[in-house]
Amino acid sequence: MTEWQEFRGGVNIVRRRGDIVHRPTSPATPAIHRLLRHLRDQGFHGAPMPRGFDADGNELLTFLAGDVPDALTPDLRTPELLTSAATLLRRLHDASVTFRPRPEDAWLFPVREPAEVMCHGDAAQYNCVVNNGAVVGFIDFDAAHPGPRVWDVAYAVYRFAPLQGPDNPESFGTPREQGRRVAAFCRAYGPGVGAEVIDVLPERLHALIDFMRSQAAQGNEAFQRHIAEGHADLYEADIRYVRTHRSTLRAAFEVG
Known part of the structure; x- marks a missing residue:
């Protein structure tokens, strides 16, 4: 057996x-x-x-066959992995446009207007299946919910660019390099998302922090543990980092 x-x-x-x-x-x-x-x-x-x-x-x-990386190790910080994640997310969003949510649907996260697509809700490396250096699948749709394309892309670039400060153990690259990776992700994703993703990210992370604290207050032990381990503090620090380097990050979209 x-x-x-x-x-x-x-x-x-x-x-x-x-x-x-x-x-x-x-x-x-x-x-x-x-x-x-x-x-x-x-x-x-x-x-x-x-x-x-x-x-x-x-x-x-x-089961989707392949590797699911916990972190973007140096061998995974490639243009191929970055753009394959973007194009697969685009395909997911496009395929979801005709999905019709029902009033009784109990999404984990609230519906976010404009509800253009079905957001994966947690499109990060730890929810990606990787084969031969490319993202070929997404798993763990627990956080899926209706929302704008840019809302989902914002969290994806937070993880894949990454848009994280130097105190975050998963961060790498300078703000200029991170901005270029965000711009490359958005170009690969295609029309509908651009430099505004930089300004959406802080709001997206604030929503995540609020959700974590709400779940912890309701007795969810996993989120109580995450908060105790400093996850919310890390998100707050990354929000400040993105806002501090906003101009540099957005300038990457002006480069051909």
């Missing part, structure tokens, strides 16, 4: 046996399963497919 594999994420413990992944559910699971089926119907194959539930009530999802 195939052995179980266990993966510990920031919030959930996920188990895999063979080609099926077992994950804890949330109130958003029914809506997320509809979204995943819709994406596949639209020809988007860079996301898992739901396969029902196990006897313990966990959701069952197909």
Whole structure:
């Protein structure tokens, strides 16, 4: 019999046996399963497919083969990985345009207007499947919700550029270099997102901080632990960093 594999994420413990992944559910699971089926119907194959539930009530999802990096190690800081993440996110967004949320859908994050697309909500390296140096899939759609394209892209460039200060252990590059990576990401993503992403990011991170504190106040142990470990403080520092270097970061979009 195939052995179980266990993966510990920031919030959930996920188990895999063979080609099926077992994950804890949330109130958003029914809506997320509809979204995943819709994406596949639209020809988007860079996301898992739901396969029902196990006897313990966990959701069952197909396994996407490849590496899921915890961090952007030097070998992953390539133009190919950056632009492949952007183009795949664009394809996800475009495939979601015709998805119709329902009034009863219980998204983890609130609907953000204008609700142009379905945001992944956590498009970062730790939720990407990488093959041969390129991003080929996104996993963990728990944070999916309707919102603007730039809202989702802002968090993606926060992680992939990255738009983080030198005190953040995941940061690399100067503000000028980071700005160039943001601009390259947005160019690869295509029309609809540009230099305004720099100004959206602080608001996006503030929303994340508010969500973390709300969840912690409601007794969520994972978010209580994140706050105790200083995650919210780190986001606050990165907000200040982006605002301090706003002009340099935006100037990268003026370079051909």
